[in-house]
Amino acid sequence: MYWTVITIAWIAAWCAALIWFVVLVIRRLRSAQQKSAPWWERIGQLVIDGVALPVLLLNAGLTGAWVLLLAVGIALTLWTFAPRWIGSLVIPATLLGVAFNGFLLLRSYARGELWVTAYGLNVPAYGARFTHAVLPQACAFVAAGLWLGWRRLDRQSWLYRRVLLVPGRDGDPSRTRWGLVLLPLVGVLVELLGRTSWLGFTWWSAGTTLGVTVIALVLVIRTPAVAADLAIAGVILLGLYGVALAAWWPTHVPLPSPYTTDVRFVAVVVTSRGSAFLAGAEGLALVGLGLWLIPRAIDDRTRLLLRSAADLDLTARVARLTRSRADAVDTASAELRRLERDLHDGAQARLVALGMSLRAAERMIPNRPEAAAALVAEARETSLKVLDELRSLVRGICPPVLADRGLADAVRALALDTPLRIDVQVELDGRPPLPVETACYFAVAEVLANAVKHASARSVAIRVEHQDGALRISVVDDGIGGADPRHGSGLAGLERRLGTFDGVLAVSSPTGGPTIVAIEVPCALSSQKISTYSGMA
Amino acid sequence: MRVVLAEDLYLLRDGLTRLLRAHDIDVVAAVGSGTELLDELLAQRPDVAVIDVRLPPTFTDEGLRVALEARQQLPGLPVLVLSQYVEQLYARELLSDQGGGVGYLLKDRVFSDEAFVEALRTVAGGGTVLDPEVIAKLLRRRAAEEPITTLSPREREVLELMAQGRSNAAIAQRMFISEKAVSKHSTSIFGKLGLEPSDDDNRRVLAVLAYLDS
DSSP, X not given: OHHHHHHHHHHHHHHHHHHHHHHHHHHHHHOHHHHTSOHHHHHHHHHIIIIIHHHHHHHXXXXXXHHXXXXXXXXXXXXXXXXXXXXXHHHHHHHHHHHHHHHHHHHHHHHTOSEEEETTEEEESSSHHHHHHHHHHHHHHHHHHHHHHHHHOOTTSHIIIIIISTGGGGSOTHHHHHHHHHHHHHHHHIIIIIOOTTTOOOHHHHHHHHHHHHHHXXXXXXXXXXXXXXXXXXXXXXXXXXXXXXXXXXTSOSSOOSSOSOEEETTEEEOSHHHHHHHHHHHHHHHHHHHHHXXXXXXXXXXXXXXXXXXXHHHHHHHHHHHXXXXXXXXXXXXXXXXHHHHIIIIIHHHHHHHHHXXXXXXXXXXXXXXXXXXXXXXXXXXXXXXXXXXXXXXXXXXXXXXXXXXXXXXXXXXXXXXXXXXXXXXXXXXXXXXXXXXXXXXXXXXXXXXXXXXXXXXXXXXXXXXXXXXXXXXXXXSOOOOOTTTTSHHHHHHHHHHTTTOEEEEEOOTTOOEEEEEEEEOOOBSOOOOOOOSOO | OEXXXXXXXXXXXXXXHHHHHHTTOEEEEEESSHHHHHXXXXXXXXXXXXXXXXXXXXXXXXXXXXXXXXXXXXXXXXXXXXXXXXXXXXXXXXXXXXXXXXEEEEGGGGGSHHHHHHHHHHHHTXXXXXXXXXXXXXXXXXXXXXXXXXXXXXXXXXXXXXXXXXXXXXXXXXXXXXXXXXXXXHHHHHHHHTXXXXXXXXXXXXXXHHHHTO
């Protein structure tokens, strides 16, 4: 009876756990967060989530069916109800697992035990079995943990923003990812170069291992770019070592060990031609891996050194175009917003008022014709104001004289409207494209406005010409100078606007004057002659 | 008075025709494009042409070009150019042949039909009428310079109205002063600006404009 109850309770507990899992799995599959992904990706994710973490936990030194069950339960529960937490927990859990396994190993060695337990395995403390079993397991554990952790990492979490993203600030965060992926490779190097403990434990080798690990971790987290470069270099060197080992075995044996006549390379104990060949193949594979990683993970600065001048020019140009395109889009949308606002607050509002006045006047006509007449007169005034506003709006978009006559006459008209003595010289055999004309027109207008407002200039000389495939405009005033494009003036805006056409704006404005503004925009002239009036200008 | 009218927008052309007819002005042709306009001007030889600057086929300054072209073929042909915006540059070009009989006004000015018709008659009579906005721009450019600064505010107002092409009588009416006071002001202005005084309205306008535009 007693055992029956225990058995039923046991079965019930198992069934409950099983149902609980199924519910969690279904919930997870249905969760809104996952719905955007295709079904196979959702299932794949579930397998990764549901299997990988328990395996990791198991690897972290804990064994037994109940641990597995517990691990799966905790993982699924957390993943269902607190996916953001679990994402941030994987990386710390992996690092903790490394520390815990390291502790287990150290304790076994310190006690002089012949069998050690680590990464879920129970193996002899020395010899090939340790090398073959524990090392790959450890590397796989670290790699899987970090990769998974990175995939599931909550991008809003403290860990991501404060620790992992810091080194990524100078460039793109994918470098951090590469750094993390390469960490296990650094670990392999550490195991092979820094430690002889699987041949015989010493405190010195343990200390070296710990020191190198800490340095590697710091490198990876603080400067993943450098870590990535170093790891690649290490992988290639290690591969070359393996190739050399295979080539010279057995006459010249590199790095002989004081403890054993065995020569080891990664997962191979070199005892024969065959195993030497295997080590050579491993070495070649490592060299190949290193070469494959170079273009993917190498530091940007190193990359720059390796590139040709033409490539660098292209890169700089792409960067400039990207920036100027973004500027152009911003400017255009800001312009549209301004237009919309101006029309809405100005012309539209006045037209509404106009309509209301006219309606009121209409009602008054039979009884109060004088008042109606006054209202109508007022309405006429309003209509004049609307026209005036629309006119200045149109001027702000594209001045009619520019559309009618082109840049030369538009600049002349501008000069006439500016209260300064202005000498205009234009040498153009055709018309630049209208967008270029418009940008240049507004640039000259802004520069002239600055000359009036800030420079206290008395006279200005404007020169417009087309030379060597570029439209060149210079505006020289006799004002007090001191204009600086970097400080707030409209000049920076002009520079951006002209940048859209690959144009440049240079300002020389020493204190005390004169101010010289030079604009150059590459463009072709259309053959259409400018019919400029040659009279009094 | 016989008028040829050029305006591409039907509503405005129709409105202007009616406005002119209401003031007993004979609109002998109302056209909608620059090419038609030149043909009509040469065929009809009107007393005055009312021309919109922007006309098909180019929709740029076609009207202005035709006006200048017609004045070359028919020297002294009075033209009143209307536009949605005024440019000093265009005013200069219209005035450059010194022939008189030129007007350049914002389209808005037709809202005050009496003033508009009066301007049209002035132009037809060989006078010069410029939009107040053009004159204001001209004055703004010279405002800080001697001897404009020596003018009294009253005198500047008279100068502005003179430059627009108004007669002494019109200035007097507008400023609510006597014609005698206006001619006193104008003598003083001409003295200060160092211009040759003239009784002829048009020559006076041209002198003032030439001075302002120098």
